[in-house]
Amino acid sequence: MRKEAEVFDQIVQERRSVRIYDPEAEFDTDAVKRSLERAVLAPNSSNMQLWEFYRIKSDEAKKQVAWMCMNQKAAKTARELVVVVARRDLWKKRQQALVKEMQRVYPDAKSKQASRAMNYYKNLIPKYYWTDWLDLWGMLKKCIYFFAGINKPMIRHGNRADIRISVHKSAALAAQNFMMSMKAEGYDTCPMEGMDSKRIKQFLKLPRKAEVVMVIGCGPSAEGGIYSSRFRIPNSEVIFEV
Numbered sequence: 247m248r249k250e251a252e253v254f255d256q257i258v259q260e261r262r263s264v265r266i267y268d269p270e271a272e273f274d275t276d277a278v279k280r281s282l283e284r285a286v287l288a289p290n291s292s293n294m295q296l297w298e299f300y301r302i303k304s305d306e307a308k309k310q311v312a313w314m315c316m317n318q319k320a321a322k323t324a325r326e327l328v329v330v331v332a333r334r335d336l337w338k339k340r341q342q343a344l345v346k347e348m349q350r351v352y353p354d355a356k357s358k359q360a361s362r363a364m365n366y367y368k369n370l371i372p373k374y375y376w377t378d379w380l381d382l383w384g385m386l387k388k389c390i391y392f393f394a395g396i397n398k399p400m401i402r403h404g405n406r407a408d409i410r411i412s413v414h415k416s417a418a419l420a421a422q423n424f425m426m427s428m429k430a431e432g433y434d435t436c437p438m439e440g441m442d443s444k445r446i447k448q449f450l451k452l453p454r455k456a457e458v459v460m461v462i463g464c465g466p467s468a469e470g471g472i473y474s475s476r477f478r479i480p481n482s483e484v485i486f487e488v
């Protein structure tokens with residue numbers, strides 16, 4: 247095994263969801279900054295980066311958000327809270343950034359690669375992310391995929407729920423990058439979906455289509471911060487070879 251894999255294994259083994267944080271232990275808040283910078287390097291669908299991360303740092307803001315996390319200890323005692331937000335509504339802005347990036351990457355606009363990339367971001371992305379109020383376009387896409395997929399493989403996700411899942415998936419991968427990085431920095435985390443997403447959205451003044459993916463409490467663990475020994479279903483029941 248490579249040395250890097252050993253280090254990575256140690257980080258994976260040591261990461262636990264910590265519910266109580268030490269209020270006195272030293273906490274380098276720059277570790278949060280660095281970890282968020284690593285979070286955004288996570289793989290994400292079409293590189294659209296439809297995510298945002300809000301650092302809740304002040305005592306007053308932490309108190310309010312912890313209350314919205316049902317006053318869970320993992321939130322109440324956290325030295326910082328990070329709110330991970332899915333922003334499917336930002337697709338046009340991201341699309342523009344990616345079109346610009348494609349123009350930079352492929353200066354020869356006539357090349358096959360350039361036209362393929364441009365077609366992807368200019369034509370296919372809007373077809374995927376655009377939605378109407380009743381999600382009729384989503385239903386139509388599902389129907390098209392159904393018939394097109396009778397005799398050949400075809401993507402199946404197309405309605406609003408599918409888009410939301412896709413954006414949440416990518417944001418969750420970034421959240422995991424963040425938590426692994428925090429462990430590598432010597433700190434602990436606890437992801438939480440036990441929270442009032444509506445109130446948090448209002449608190450952060452987020453638009454209607456933004457969605458809170460999770461809140462992550464972080465800091466140095468207090469004694470007893472891990473509630474129980476790790477339990478996992480046996481690998482033989484969840485890992486298969488085909």
Ligand SMILES: Cc1cc2nc3c(=O)[nH]c(=O)nc-3n(C[C@H](O)[C@H](O)[C@H](O)COP(=O)(O)O)c2cc1C
Pocket residue numbers: 261262263264265318320436437438439440441460476
């Ligand atoms: C999406 C998600 C939501 C979670 N929500 C909560 C939560 O609201 N409160 C909590 O104490 N733990 C929460 N957890 C932590 C899990 O309970 C924890 O990851 C699981 O029990 C496995 O333990 P481990 O992280 O220590 O390996 C959540 C984890 C995930 C991934």
